[in-house]
Amino acid sequence: MENYLDLAVDLLPGLRTSIYMALACLAVGLPLGFLAGMALNSQQRWLRIVVVIFVEIFRGFPALLTLYLVYFGLTNFLVVGRFTSVVIAFGLTSAAYAAEIFRAAIASVPKGQLEAAQSLAFTRVQITTRVIIPHVLNVVVPPIIGIAIITFQGTALAYAIGARELLGSAYSIGMTDFRVLEPLMVAAALYLVVTSLLSWMEILADRRVQRITGKASRRRSGSARKRLKGKTDDKTSKSPALAR
Amino acid sequence: MLDSSYVIEGLMITLQIWVGAFLLSVILAVPVAILRRSDNLLLRFIGGIWAWIARGIPPVAWLIIIYFGLSLGIISEVPVYAAIVGLGVVNSAYIGDSIRAGLDAVPTGQWEGAASVGMNLRDTLFRVILPQALPVMLASTAAYSITLLKNTAIASIIGANEMVFYAYNASQVGVNPLVAFLTIGIVYLLFTIPVGLFARWLDARVMRSTTGVAS
Amino acid sequence: MTVPTHSGIALSAREIHKSFGGKEVLKGISADVHKGEHIAIIGPSGSGKSTFIRCLNLLELPDAGTLDLQGERxxxxxxxxxxxxxxxxxxxxxxxxxxxxxxxxxTALENVALAQKLVLGRDKNAARKRAEEQLERVGLQDHMQKHPSQLSGGQQQRVAIARSLAMDPEVILFDEPTSAIDPEMRVEVLKVMKELAEAGMTMLMVTHEIQFAQQAADRVMFIADGEALATGTPQEMLVDPPHERIHRFVKAVSGVV
Structure with missing residues (x-):
């Protein structure tokens, strides 16, 4: 038992690196995803096409492949370090996922609320800042935490390019005395802890959205029956798999 | 250039892992879904723990633990098998969710209606419930199988000679890495985009039909 | 009911036409609403009455026709x-x-205060004070800090009425204000509307509540197939309808229940 605790302590720097990596990816990916989501709702056809191509590519490529493309491929033009490569690759990947979430959130503003704002003589800018953005910020939190989970777990792929994040440091600790299993198990437990914390936050955020909008969210499969009754639900995907 | 025979050879392994892990995950997911829908608290707890652990650990960590760590004899010595087991375990949690969502989407009235005319469990399930639940299950299962396909790339890390593995090796022996990785990237898109379109089409159809029943 | 003695016309709509995808929904409807007058618009669903009232707020832009407010185009x-x-x-x-x-x-309070601040440029305190007054007026003084999802349909609709009132409008348009509310909650909304009518607010309301129209409206307008078939006092229109069509409608709507 003591041995495992020692291992956990030894792995903390790796865990910290993983968390920093994930945060940096999200810091790149979320703003980019928001812009892409706006573009997907835009009237400009060419803009939508460009963004759809971006989204389809980065959602269609395996994350590992994107990471290799950046880490090995960009050396044609410039030298990028491991951490930077991870941030570029997974920042773009998370942006592609977030784009779809923001697009759906913007499209899910109930039409009636937009009409009410119009009937009260709001300007376009006022409608955006006072009705659309508050709505988006509300409904978007749970799926964004979902992206955070995927991104955090995705940082484990950085092991493949030799980064010393959580998985990488577990492996190298294991290699020093050729007992790989224990540090790997402890690393897995640490991943499990962080993922569980995030999942718990996701559930809380989801409840908050339901409380405010009075709608059953689509994210938890258990609410399928409620969904059947919720006829007024927006026309976004009902499957959580598609939202990811 | 990346040799096309290598791409095809790699693709075959990729598909093997994809299909193998998918089948395994379905086999594992049925008991998981049954456990998680059980009335017994303990059984529900066990099903929940399975899904929690399967999902809470990154797929790449699963593969490495299974391949390097666990001495499971045959499984650990063949990277393709290790990948199938690891990805199958991870995916089982998601497929379990699909099955649960599909069953939940069928209104309780359907069970009660079947019971009221004296149908047995088997007929109720196969004649009444599953025909309605299946489209819902299929839509999310299709979406999850895209994630599964992309995750097969991880198998290259433990040495399975699938597409990424070949591209990686080619890039180490002089092929421009951009060319090598973009080539197989396009191959992935040839699968992920059609399956994604299919999933979205199915999802839209399910949405229409279920909302029609609702009122 | 006596013939209304109103000073001047608050809202005048002339020959309003509107088509959706080639289908003509409004075939030239005109209406004059006098100051302080209450007009109920009735008619079968799909007749265009909702579209007409939405045109008066330009939520739908009429294809032809004019709108005047207090004689001003x-x-x-x-x-x-x-x-x-x-x-x-x-x-x-x-x-x-x-x-x-x-x-x-x-929240309910923010709903009522927001447009005052943004559109009328009232300062925070003035908007808040006015919002509180209006919410009190519709009987929601105890629910000001709640979000819409925490309120019943009847309560939400009263917040919506307060939101509209707080803007000091010259006319208020009601588009089937009780249709989405459970029957037992409708009364509270109708009561508020009746109080508004008695206070002299100029109102134009699309409604299915024949009884309410009879009590609260000065005039009743019947719209069918995109045309105003007839307009008259509630007595003329509802008790002894001038057209067979209106007679059938009134009987169908009020008779069954």
Whole structure:
């Protein structure tokens, strides 16, 4: 038992690196995803096409492949370090996922609320800042935490390019005395802890959205029956798999 | 250039892992879904723990633990098998969710209606419930199988000679890495985009039909 | 009921036409609403009555026709309509929707105060004070800090009425304000509307509540197939309808229940 605790302590720097990596990816990916989501709702056809191509590519490529493309491929033009490569690759990947979430959130503003704002003589800018953005910020939190989970777990792929994040440091600790299993198990437990914390936050955020909008969210499969009754639900995907 | 025979050879392994892990995950997911829908608290707890652990650990960590760590004899010595087991375990949690969502989407009235005319469990399930639940299950299962396909790339890390593995090796022996990785990237898109379109089409159809029943 | 003695015309709509995808929904409807007058618009579903009332707020832009507020031309389909002139009209004409359309992310109080601040430029305290007054007026003084999802349909609709009132509109349009509310909650909304009518508010309401129209309206307008078939006092229109068509409608709507 003591041995495992020692291992956990030894792995903390790796865990910290993983968390920093994930945060940096999200810091790149979320703003980019928001812009892409706006573009997907835009009237400009060419803009939508460009963004759809971006989204389809980065959602269609395996994350590992994107990471290799950046880490090995960009050396044609410039030298990028491991951490930077991870941030570029997974920042773009998370942006592609977030784009779809923001697009759906913007499209899910109930039409009636937009009409009410119009009937009260709001300007376009006022409608955006006072009705659309508050709505988006509300409904978007749970799926964004979902992206955070995927991104955090995705940082484990950085092991493949030799980064010393959580998985990488577990492996190298294991290699020093050729007992790989224990540090790997402890690393897995640490991943499990962080993922569980995030999942718990996701559930809380989801409840908050339901409380405010009075709608059953689509994210938890258990609410399928409620969904059947919720006829007024927006026309976004009902499957959580598609939202990811 | 990346040799096309290598791409095809790699693709075959990729598909093997994809299909193998998918089948395994379905086999594992049925008991998981049954456990998680059980009335017994303990059984529900066990099903929940399975899904929690399967999902809470990154797929790449699963593969490495299974391949390097666990001495499971045959499984650990063949990277393709290790990948199938690891990805199958991870995916089982998601497929379990699909099955649960599909069953939940069928209104309780359907069970009660079947019971009221004296149908047995088997007929109720196969004649009444599953025909309605299946489209819902299929839509999310299709979406999850895209994630599964992309995750097969991880198998290259433990040495399975699938597409990424070949591209990686080619890039180490002089092929421009951009060319090598973009080539197989396009191959992935040839699968992920059609399956994604299919999933979205199915999802839209399910949405229409279920909302029609609702009122 | 006596013939209304009203001073001047608050809202005048002339020959309003509107088509959707080639289908003519409004075939030239005109209406004059006098100051302090209450007009009920009735008619079968799909007759165009909702579209007509939405045209008066320019939520639908009429294809042809004009709108005057207090004798001043505020819309003419033959002339270019600017976004600011649309807003200028909406500032003076209130709207209450069938599905309330409260801002879900704002509390009841914020719902009523927001437009006052943004559109009328009232300062925070003045808007808040006015919002509290109006919420009290509709009987919701105990629910001001709640979000719409925490309120019943009847309560939400009363917030929506308060939101409209707080803007000091010259006319308020009601688009089937009780249709989306459970029957037992309708009374509280109708009571508020009746109080408004008695206080002299100019109101134009699309409604299915024949009994309410009889009590609260000065005039009743019957719309069918995009045309105003007849307009008259509730007595003329509802008790002894001038047309067979209206007779059948009134019987169907009020008779069964």
């Amino acid at each position: 505020v819309f003419d389909a033959d002339r270019r309509t600017s976004a600011s002139s649309v807003r200028a009209l909406r500032r003076r004409v209130g709207m209450v929707f069938q599905s309330f359309n409260l801002f879900a992310t704002h």
